[in-house]
Structures are given as C-alpha cells and as structure tokens.
Amino acid sequence: MTIALLLLVAYLLGSLSGSLLLGRLRGVDIRTQGSGNAGGTNALRTQGWKFALGTVLVDLGKGVLAVWLALRFGGDVAWLPHAAAGAAVLGHVWPVFHGFRGGKGAGTLVGALLLLWPVSVLVVIGTWLLVLTASGYVGLSTILAGFSLVPLALLTDAPPERLVFAVAAALFLVYTHRSNLARLRAGTESRFERVRIWARLRRSGA
Known part of the structure; x- marks a missing residue:
C-alpha cells in the first residue's frame, strides 16, 4: 500500500x-x-x-x-x-x-535526477548545451541529452534499476519528441539560430 x-x-x-x-x-x-x-x-x-x-x-x-x-x-x-x-x-x-x-x-526528469543520480545532471545538461549550441535544435538536444544517460550508466557500473531507468528515459524522450523528429526529417523544425555559437565561430574564422 x-x-x-x-x-x-x-x-x-x-x-x-x-x-x-x-x-x-x-x-x-x-x-x-x-x-x-x-x-x-x-x-x-x-x-x-x-x-x-x-x-x-x-x-x-x-x-x-x-x-x-x-x-x-x-x-x-x-x-x-x-x-x-x-x-x-x-x-x-x-x-x-x-x-x-x-x-x-524533460524538465521533470532532470528534477528527479537531481536527487536520484546527481552526477548525471551535469552530463545531461552538458550534452544538451553542446548539441544545442552546435545545431540550434532544442528537441534534438533533449533527445541526445536523454541518451547520454545510457553510456553513463554503463561506464559507471550502475545497478540494474538505474540502467533500466536510463534506457527507459531515453526511449521515452524519443517518443515524446517524435513530432520534433518528424519535422527534422521534413526540414521544418524550428531552430534557435542565436545559440549556434559554433557555426558563428566557424564563419568568423573562415
């Protein structure tokens, strides 16, 4: 009960x-x-x-x-x-x-990870920021940030319940962001151009 x-x-x-x-x-x-x-x-x-x-x-x-x-x-x-x-x-x-x-x-998942698996929050946010500043796509950044939990669990010999949770969370984020993936394939996904700092650095160095 x-x-x-x-x-x-x-x-x-x-x-x-x-x-x-x-x-x-x-x-x-x-x-x-x-x-x-x-x-x-x-x-x-x-x-x-x-x-x-x-x-x-x-x-x-x-x-x-x-x-x-x-x-x-x-x-x-x-x-x-x-x-x-x-x-x-x-x-x-x-x-x-x-x-x-x-x-x-995604936000609720990160909140849960703050207590459940604190070190993973650094990996998740770091992955999210890296992909976002490279691509400008929030949905893609969130999906790949979720998937970063899986190698982290494997590399740290996480207990079975944590590994299962990591895989489930990653797959669930793919499901909830399926419309973003569809728009990415169609080339119609919204993009935050202002945060694409790597693209600006490449252009300034060219």
Whole structure:
C-alpha cells in the first residue's frame, strides 16, 4: 500500500504542470499557442523568459519532490525512487488535472535526477548545451541529452534499476519528441539560430 500510494502521489505531483498553472494566473493556455506544447521551450517562445523560468522551476521541483518522498518513505526498495521519477514524468506528459495534455517530460526528469543520480545532471545538461549550441535544435538536444544517460550508466557500473531507468528515459524522450523528429526529417523544425555559437565561430574564422 505504501508503494502504491507513493507512486500515485508521484503521478499526481507530475500532473501539476508549471506552464498550465501559471497560465491560469495569466489567463492563457499555452497549449493553444506556438507549438502547442505545455513545456518550458514553448513557454519561452510565447510568454517570455520570466514565465518560462517559473514553468521550469515548478517542473523541476515536482520531480525532486516525487523522488524525495520515495526515498524518505519507501524503505529499502531500491527500484522505488526510479519508479516514482517515472510516475512523475508520466504525470507531466499526461496530467490528470489538465485533460491528459501536458509537456514532454524533460524538465521533470532532470528534477528527479537531481536527487536520484546527481552526477548525471551535469552530463545531461552538458550534452544538451553542446548539441544545442552546435545545431540550434532544442528537441534534438533533449533527445541526445536523454541518451547520454545510457553510456553513463554503463561506464559507471550502475545497478540494474538505474540502467533500466536510463534506457527507459531515453526511449521515452524519443517518443515524446517524435513530432520534433518528424519535422527534422521534413526540414521544418524550428531552430534557435542565436545559440549556434559554433557555426558563428566557424564563419568568423573562415
């Protein structure tokens, strides 16, 4: 019962979407604007950096809290914090409080990793920044950042539950970013040209 309750609470926490809660205070639903996604990137594009920052903080926080509760009250069940992290991410993507239409799960995943696997956050963010500044594609950066968890788990001899979680998280990010991949193949994916510092450096050195 305790395990089931903790997983339910983790899912409900995940269902508290930062952009949608803040959007209600502003009288907007960002799912009707921009890309239609309830995540930080669309919040930045449509509502500005302050709104986006609030969105990210809420989404990170609920991932942290879900894992903390599992660690605090879950006893010695090794897989439970990973399952709670997964439940929070599922809640973010399919939030019960918002018609099961949420974001793509990356922010909540990073929040969970802050407690679950702190060193991985440096690898994930480093990979994300490297790909973003090279390509300008946020979706691609997020997918490859997620996949960086898999070699990290293998190289550090991670326990089975961590390796399974890394693989599942990477594949899930591919699923939630499938529309980004489709637009990349079609050549219609939005690109942040301003952050492509490597391209600018190549042009300036040419």
